[in-house]
Amino acid sequence: MTRLSVNVNKVAVLRNSRGGGEPDVQAAALACLQAGAHGITVHPRPDRRHVVAEDLPPLAALTARFGVELNIEGNPFAPPRPGYPGLLALCEQVRPAQVTLVPDGDGQLTSDHGFDFEGDTGALATQVAAFAALGCRVSLFVDAGVAALERAVALGAQRIEIYTGPYAEAFATGDPRAALDLCAATARRAEAVGLGVNAGHDLSQANLGRFLEQVPGVEEVSIGHALIGEALYAGLDATVRGYLTILGRTAGA
Template sequence: MSARLSVNVNKVAVLRNSRGGHEPDVAAAAEACLRAGAHGITVHPRPDRRHIVAEDLPPLAALAARFDVELNVEGNPFAPPRPGYPGLLALCEGVRPAQVTLVPDDDGQLTSDHGFTFDGDLAPLAAQVAAFAALGCRVSLFVDAGVPGLERAAALGAERIEIYTGPYAEAFAAGDAGAALAACIDTARRAQAAGLGVNAGHDLSQANLGAFLAAVPGVQEVSIGHALVGEALYAGLDATVRGYLSVIDGAPPAPSPSPVL
């Protein structure tokens, strides 16, 4: 089966928050993506409320239920609660997403740029995985390609991993993706041998997604936001989502539209 496309709508929230108020409407943008055929919606509510905020989650969860698709909530399970951010577990208790992707990002981090490691004392992470699984959520762990000890993710109770594809995207743009792609292939195979499902995300685009999916075996879901929303500024959300779905189905990417100057 082809990979599923989960659209990350964080960047829509960034634009809204830059001005205040309610425009652009995050739920309306998510609905446009789902009407175009996206298989799910991803959000990453951060403690600093830089983009998606706690108040966004209930309407997005209702939207996902109405379209019978998955809501994927990303975040750092160890980030403590504070005003405006009750903590990742509390957020998920409220909306019960189909999937929670645990990410070890720091408060001041601009974007997620590294995954979990599987050395040292993993009991705290195992406890977090168990807490989210108890809510009925599938738990995925964000990991770097080639991370040692990946097989321990299954022992922690996770059902999937998400491969951090930022280095692959950077290498692809530089014209030399071979080593980065090989690391992703090896990571996917190791995960699957351990009984883990494989997701992927970060800096994937219409330009580099096809080569990634053609090479990396058994990818079940790709979470794409930054490039997709950027491309949609020129082509619109409907056409852009359909373009990604076409790439997933094996078609070559459409030429990127250029802004009219």
């Protein structure tokens, strides 16, 4: 069955907008894990608008206690600055099970594109090797339809994460067939070259089932924005359980 990793960044955004410690990121992560989530995802950004460096050790301890994975996302090329020591330094501190490398810039509101493997990938190969040396599984954020996936293997990556934002947009318009076909073809090509497949961005209870029915071999979905939004009405426990029901229903699809 596809695993659910809950991204708790939006809880941190709400906390950071006011200052102080509420809502509590650790408590939210705990509620998700108690409801059955298979892992926790965070994306600590250099501007500290999301989860921050100080959040990571207790989240690492929490996921270790539950025997589930911590997935840290980020741009490996973003330089260190006050309050943000760099993605590699953060991962050295807490040793997450998985690190998802994302080519987002400082000014981006959210991640909106993946890596391109057709140009010079030497610098990316160096970064992948550094994270792998920490014992992290390395996943690379990619667009559906990305070319030269075999080069991701040569870089040392073990998985890709398919950017599902365009699929979610197409689903909302009522015709996601082309976007689904592109995601499915990308997943099949990844499997053929030996890469595991994750997926994430704007997945929700409304569109997740259709995605998993059509896209083969998805090992993990990382869901935050929609899940936290839905939880404002239904609560974290019920919302996480709702996602798990979808995952169970689509297992083996």
